[in-house]
Amino acid sequence: MLNPIFEKSKLDELFQVLSESKTILIFGHKNPDGDSIGSTLALYHYLGSKGINSQVIQPDGFPNFLKWMEGTDSILLFEKQPEEVTELIKKADVIFNLDYNEQSRVGKELGELLQQSDAVKVMIDHHQQPDDFAQFTFSDTTSCSTAQLVYEFIESNGDLPLINETIGNCIYTGILTDTGSFRFPSVTPKTHLIAADLISRGVVHSRIHEEIYDINTPERLKLLGYTLNNKLEVLPEINTAIISLTMKEMQDHKTQKGYTEGFVNTALSILGVTTAVFVKEDKHIVKISFRSKGDIPVNEFSKLHFGGGGHINAAGGASKLSVQETVDKIKKELPSFLAQLTK
Ligand SMILES: [Mn+2]
Structure with missing residues (x-):
């Protein structure tokens, strides 16, 4: 079942804009978690598979247990490279806002830069009470994770065959970490169907669980x-x-x-x-x-x-x-x- 927030006519309109755009940025929120990194990288890899170049930017650093994901090397951190990120925002044609719904969630300074930008804004998010700052707002506050929404974005665009292990790993990680390993009430039958589909497309779930959760040191224990x-x-x-x-x-x-x-x-x-x-x-x-x-x-x-x-x-x-x-x-x-x- 397709998620109705991703109306086909809206998606067609968005992809028309993307096809005419040179600089496409994908932002996640401050103190990025598994869903922030997973959803932004999944979108980045998906757009890449359609021949659309983009750049993932996170406000600040993310935990080591997420670094195994393909594409983490290419993420720009605002706290490390503020000038480069500021330049990119100035010339941005499209700015994706993932896993947050108000621009201040990227931090004060970066949030102001986003506010000043006249790029086309796209929001894909599942938090309550979304702000009204984006030309394209894809908000589903019942969804367990933004990563699930990115899957449904791809699905609604008729592109499930483009999901490979790389994209699947990112989506699975976002869902896994935002649902406390599939235990929170926000998990639905659809969430499990998505997990099943990702595994059938090459995701090795047991390895992801190890990467994310088996990170204890003797000192921590x-x-x-x-x-x-x-x-x-x-x-x-x-x-x-x-x-x-x-x-x-x-x-x-x-x-x-x-x-x-x-x-x-x-x-x-x-x-x-x-x-x-x-x-x-x-x-x-x-x-x-x-x-x-x-x-x-x-x-x-x-x-x-x-x-x-x-x-x-x-x-x-x-x-x-x-x-x-x-x-x-x-x-x-x-x-x-x-x-x-x-x-
Ligand atoms: Mn989330």
């Missing part, structure tokens, strides 16, 4: 072990688990960037736990990650007490208190917040 052994508090009366780490504890464990990524999900995986919190000391501030299941709006709790926000089941916040004081504040405020939800 030891830090996780320490955290769970010494810093995990389970509050069964409110189905909540809290973990925390101070700067000193992280230094003692030779913690590197990204080591604590996913720790909060481990806390959420405890049987019976529906809210998980990770409190972590950063340079001048204490950062808090919230995760929840079902309709517990952790973004609202974070907004109320920690000036944060995010999604209903995944939110962030910050605190000027110490780590212990922050944990105490959460333990004090969370019970009444959760209690009023059921009323």
